[in-house]
Amino acid sequence: MATVGIIIFPGTNCERETHAALSFSGLNTRWLPAWSCQLSDFNACDAYVIPGGFSYQDRVRAGAIAATSPIVEWLRIANEAQKPILGICNGCQILAQSGIIPNTMLAANQKNTTSTGFICDWVYVSVTGQSLFTRGIDTILPIPINHGEGRFLFKNTNDALPVMHYCTSDGRQTDAANPNGSTQNIAAVTNATGNVLAIMPHPERGYLTRQLPHHIAPNQSKTLVHDPQAPGPWHRLFHNLATHLNSQSVTHA
Amino acid sequence: MSLSQSDCNQLTQLLGRVPTEVEACVVDVMWSEHCSYKSTRPLLKRFPVRAPSVVVGVGEDAGIVAFAEHNGRQYGLAVSHESHNHPSQILPIEGAATGVGGVVRDVYCMGADVIGVLNSLHFGQGTWHTEHIANQVVQGVGDYANPLGVPVLAGETVYHPSYNENCLVNVAAVGLVPLDHIIHSYVPEAAKTEPYDLILLGKSTDATGFGGATFSSVTLDQSDSATNIGAVQVHDPFLKRVVVNVLNAIWAYVRDADIAVGCKDLGAGGIACATSEITSASGFGARVILDQVNQSVPNLDPKVIACSETQERFCLAVPRSHSAAILAIANETYAMGDTYPNAGAVVIGEVVQAPRYVVESKGQVVCDLPISIITTDVLVERTSANRAVAFGEFDVAPVHTVDTVAALVQHVIAHEAARPKAYVYRRFDHGVRGDTIVSPGEAGAGVVAPIPGCLDAVAVSIDSNHYGVLNSYQSGAAAVAEAVRNVIAVGGDPVALTDCLNYGNPENPDVFFDIQQGIQGIADAATALGGSDPLPVISGNVSLYNESKTGSSVCPSPVVLALGKMADFRQSVTMVFKAVGSTVVWVGKAQAQFGGTVIADVLPDANFSAVPEVDFALEKQQNDWCLAAIQSRRVLSCHDIATGGLIVTLLDMVRGAGGTGTIGCSVTVPEATLFTDCFSESGGYVLEVPSDSVAGLLSTAGSVPVRILGETVAQPLISVNKKTVYSQ
Numbered sequence: 004m005a006t007v008g009i010i011i012f013p014g015t016n017c018e019r020e021t022h023a024a025l026s027f028s029g030l031n032t033r034w035l036p037a038w039s040c041q042l043s044d045f046n047a048c049d050a051y052v053i054p055g056g057f058s059y060q061d062r063v064r065a066g067a068i069a070a071t072s073p074i075v076e077w078l079r080i081a082n083e084a085q086k087p088i089l090g091i092c093n094g095c096q097i098l099a100q101s102g103i104i105p106n107t108m109l110a111a112n113q114k115n116t117t118s119t120g121f122i123c124d125w126v127y128v129s130v131t132g133q134s135l136f137t138r139g140i141d142t143i144l145p146i147p148i149n150h151g152e153g154r155f156l157f158k159n160t161n162d163a164l165p166v167m168h169y170c171t172s173d174g175r176q177t178d179a180a181n182p183n184g185s186t187q188n189i190a191a192v193t194n195a196t197g198n199v200l201a202i203m204p205h206p207e208r209g210y211l212t213r214q215l216p217h218h219i220a221p222n223q224s225k226t227l228v229h230d231p232q233a234p235g236p237w238h239r240l241f242h243n244l245a246t247h248l249n250s251q252s253v254t255h256a
Numbered sequence: 257m258s259l260s261q262s263d264c265n266q267l268t269q270l271l272g273r274v275p276t277e278v279e280a281c282v283v284d285v286m287w288s289e290h291c292s293y294k295s296t297r298p299l300l301k302r303f304p305v306r307a308p309s310v311v312v313g314v315g316e317d318a319g320i321v322a323f324a325e326h327n328g329r330q331y332g333l334a335v336s337h338e339s340h341n342h343p344s345q346i347l348p349i350e351g352a353a354t355g356v357g358g359v360v361r362d363v364y365c366m367g368a369d370v371i372g373v374l375n376s377l378h379f380g381q382g383t384w385h386t387e388h389i390a391n392q393v394v395q396g397v398g399d400y401a402n403p404l405g406v407p408v409l410a411g412e413t414v415y416h417p418s419y420n421e422n423c424l425v426n427v428a429a430v431g432l433v434p435l436d437h438i439i440h441s442y443v444p445e446a447a448k449t450e451p452y453d454l455i456l457l458g459k460s461t462d463a464t465g466f467g468g469a470t471f472s473s474v475t476l477d478q479s480d481s482a483t484n485i486g487a488v489q490v491h492d493p494f495l496k497r498v499v500v501n502v503l504n505a506i507w508a509y510v511r512d513a514d515i516a517v518g519c520k521d522l523g524a525g526g527i528a529c530a531t532s533e534i535t536s537a538s539g540f541g542a543r544v545i546l547d548q549v550n551q552s553v554p555n556l557d558p559k560v561i562a563c564s565e566t567q568e569r570f571c572l573a574v575p576r577s578h579s580a581a582i583l584a585i586a587n588e589t590y591a592m593g594d595t596y597p598n599a600g601a602v603v604i605g606e607v608v609q610a611p612r613y614v615v616e617s618k619g620q621v622v623c624d625l626p627i628s629i630i631t632t633d634v635l636v637e638r639t640s641a642n643r644a645v646a647f648g649e650f651d652v653a654p655v656h657t658v659d660t661v662a663a664l665v666q667h668v669i670a671h672e673a674a675r676p677k678a679y680v681y682r683r684f685d686h687g688v689r690g691d692t693i694v695s696p697g698e699a700g701a702g703v704v705a706p707i708p709g710c711l712d713a714v715a716v717s718i719d720s721n722h723y724g725v726l727n728s729y730q731s732g733a734a735a736v737a738e739a740v741r742n743v744i745a746v747g748g749d750p751v752a753l754t755d756c757l758n759y760g761n762p763e764n765p766d767v768f769f770d771i772q773q774g775i776q777g778i779a780d781a782a783t784a785l786g787g788s789d790p791l792p793v794i795s796g797n798v799s800l801y802n803e804s805k806t807g808s809s810v811c812p813s814p815v816v817l818a819l820g821k822m823a824d825f826r827q828s829v830t831m832v833f834k835a836v837g838s839t840v841v842w843v844g845k846a847q848a849q850f851g852g853t854v855i856a857d858v859l860p861d862a863n864f865s866a867v868p869e870v871d872f873a874l875e876k877q878q879n880d881w882c883l884a885a886i887q888s889r890r891v892l893s894c895h896d897i898a899t900g901g902l903i904v905t906l907l908d909m910v911r912g913a914g915g916t917g918t919i920g921c922s923v924t925v926p927e928a929t930l931f932t933d934c935f936s937e938s939g940g941y942v943l944e945v946p947s948d949s950v951a952g953l954l955s956t957a958g959s960v961p962v963r964i965l966g967e968t969v970a971q972p973l974i975s976v977n978k979k980t981v982y983s984q
Contacts, residue, residue: 013497016404017688019689038591056405057402057494060494120395123686208690217913218912218914231824
């Protein structure tokens with residue numbers, strides 16, 4: 004059975020629900036604390052997730068300190084071996100800061116030169132493009148955002164590999180639907196080989212239907228959901244990881 | 257220091273000598289209103305505090321009430337409710353942030369995991385300064401809760417000119433704890449036969465917050481704000497997150513080793529307060545050696561080390577034979593010193609059998625007090641200017657047609673009380689942990705299902721009102737009634753209350769009378785609105801001297817939190833209308849009592865004076881029937897009637913969270929009672945019921961006043977007697 008390493012830094016705070024979402028897809032998990040993790044434990048994992056949070060207090064810039072830690076060096080090597088890597092919110096910022104996702108930085112939320120500050124809200128993204136996590140999800144899905152520094156900037160926008168764009172509920176990528184001023188409404192990017200996903204919104208808060216507010220999912224009103232563990236829209240992302248890892252273990256066998 | 261001359265004389269007399277500097281500081285803190293409740297303690301005895309569901313009642317850092325059983329394990333909910341009013345007025349970001357930081361510590365130290373926080377924010381109106389404070393307080397709450405990783409489940413933001421020089425920032429935290437994991441706020445019995453160490457865990461001590469507890473217990477003077485800044489603590493939610501992880505690892509060790517420990521958070525009064533309280537609470541004494549305290553700056557004065565309110569610290573009492581292992585968890589496994597200079601765990605003293613509180617510094621005894629002096633029941637006699645309290649008074653409702661009511665509705669909609677609060681809650685993370693079921697904006701109460709794989713959910717609301725300007729008894733009673741209604745409106749069964757009493761200077765007889773009345777109102781409502789037992793008050797806080805030297809005191813502001821539970825989160829309902837063609841049902845009875853209400857603000861010349869009265873018997877009947885209706889799953893949406901009356905309730909149900917509602921309603925009310933029905937704040941509910949089940953449901957109402965108001969329509973508007981009074 005494949006094992007996913009959950010990398011935690013001082014200040015990580017979404018590890019609980021990230022673990023729950025991975026477990027729900029039948030994946031084994033292992034905690035990898037940045038300050039005490041052994042290389043052998045790290046290497047024993049088949050994939051890695053960096054959950055959201057405020058690693059090292061967002062000092063300098065979100066993700067900047069964590070990106071210089073030894074465990075991220077190991078992650079770079081894992082990336083070269085094309086192991087799947089998922090960075091959510093602060094994890095996304097760390098992947099950008101470290102260069103594992105090249106050409107990318109996450110700046111403070113700002114629309115039309117006005118800072119929006121921290122935003123907690125549900126938005127829509129249209130999912131397109133190639134990453135092993137988003138494979139086959141080509142659709143528009145609701146997802147929560149919770150960040151103060153989520154505005155994607157690129158050294159060269161043409162080189163960016165976006166897989167999600169902020170949009171209206173019917174899929175229009177308007178300026179109004181862009182919550183944080185992100186370049187071209189980009190919400191998530193992948194790398195050239197598709198094994199890395201750096202995503203600012205929180206799929207682990209949408210892997211069960213019960214996590215969706217009524218105004219987002221009126222037809223799935225909680226009073227009507229018979230299965231309290233009914234998979235939500237983002238279960239698919241974690242399921243894709245499980246499918247990928249399971250198919251690999253079959254190949255290896 | 258604010259130790260009064262009379263306190264100083266009393267201390268000298270009790271000791272038989274002049275107190276040392278450290279002793280004076282320790283007593284100054286411990287005898288402050290904030291720590292000793294010296295004005296209000298006899299009054300607080302009026303609260304019902306016992307019920308079979310109460311696991312830990314008032315007296316420890318947080319109260320605990322039984323919650324649910326899952327996989328053979330019993331769980332409880334730990335709740336603490338605090339204020340951070342004075343610090344937030346002086347330094348709003350730091351003040352509000354450390355308010356959240358302090359209240360979560362109260363819950364963590366009981367062995368619980370915080371599953372949500374709530375806030376009740378009261379701001380002034382009309383100046384750049386009040387706006388600045390409002391903005392910064394919201395920033396401060398988010399700055400702490402967001403990095404800590406606890407969802408803000410619910411809250412209220414209110415405005416009143418009486419808060420112009422004294423904002424109120426009340427915060428509450430709710431935690432989940434398996435009942436066999438509870439850690440108490442006192443040294444365990446085992447310390448009688450086994451040596452126990454006192455361990456300080458967390459941030460290294462500095463001079464921040466020195467004198468904070470006493471500063472909270474005096475009247476604010478704006479001209480002193482610069483000197484008071486040093487008394488505000490500095491927050492570090494990032495470090496707190498690390499400390500909490502360490503604490504959880506320590507609890508796991510404690511369970512494995514099967515040892516008894518005690519824990520207390522360091523808040524007001526710092527080391528002096530925590531070490532004296534944790535030991536004296538079970539009849540022990542303490543010996544504290546200040547040189548052993550891990551400090552972030554050198555050469556701190558002993559009294560500063562003893563009393564500074566450096567944040568993110570806990571005090572543990574552990575068997576000496578396990579001290580080394582517990583220190584290692586913090587200092588080695590979690591390498592706290594790498595995270596913050598000198599942070600970690602150190603032994604700072606020991607539990608002693610003699611009931612004395614001894615502090616040593618550089619080989620000298622700098623404090624040697626009988627524990628009884630520190631924890632003595634200091635009391636002060638306050639005089640109360642008794643005034644007649646009106647019951648059963650009514651206003652004369654002005655005569656209005658539907659056209660003139662429509663004009664008034666525009667004013668009510670424009671009122672602060674009706675303004676959607678997304679601009680506040682959008683800045684707070686309400687989804688972290690992934691367990692939130694009903695978020696802010698969706699209903700008056702928040703709902704969270706905190707136990708993995710378990711259907712049981714918590715419903716929680718925090719409420720207050722401005723009725724205290726006219727009637728301080730009803731302000732207390734109505735705060736309880738509204739918080740309880742909000743819990744019921746989402747489908748929760750209320751099980752406990754907490755409170756924070758925010759008033760002016762208790763030495764002012766008029767203010768003291770308001771305090772007495774508010775407490776009585778809360779006590780009576782808690783008794784009347786419970787089941788066979790009263791709703792127990794399990795935690796609380798008193799914040800006095802919310803008055804500036806210019807003589808303006810805040811509106812009497814008792815803030816009440818109601819905690820409820822539901823057996824299945826799928827029975828929770830939200831307020832937004834769900835379907836076109838449903839029947840809109842009104843539960844309750846509108847009385848012509850408009851004093852202190854929104855419509856009284858809109859019509860100042862009407863001189864309304866009768867405050868909405870809580871009819872306890874009726875309220876209880878309505879609550880029971882509504883909850884049963886929701887539990888029977890025949891209710892599509894539900895919202896309570898409170899501030900602003902029926903019109904604002906309907907407005908909320910049409911607009912929904914963040915203005916996402918798409919369904920409106922068309923209602924009919926008798927012309928004769930148009931004004932009262934639309935704007936009265938008498939407690940009640942509006943339910944949306946499928947039209948085919950409404951007859952069956954209403955046949956169960958018995959003596960509960962229910963009335964069919966109208967039906968839901970396809971456009972997001974409100975129509976009253978065929979006149980559109982609101983359209984999105």
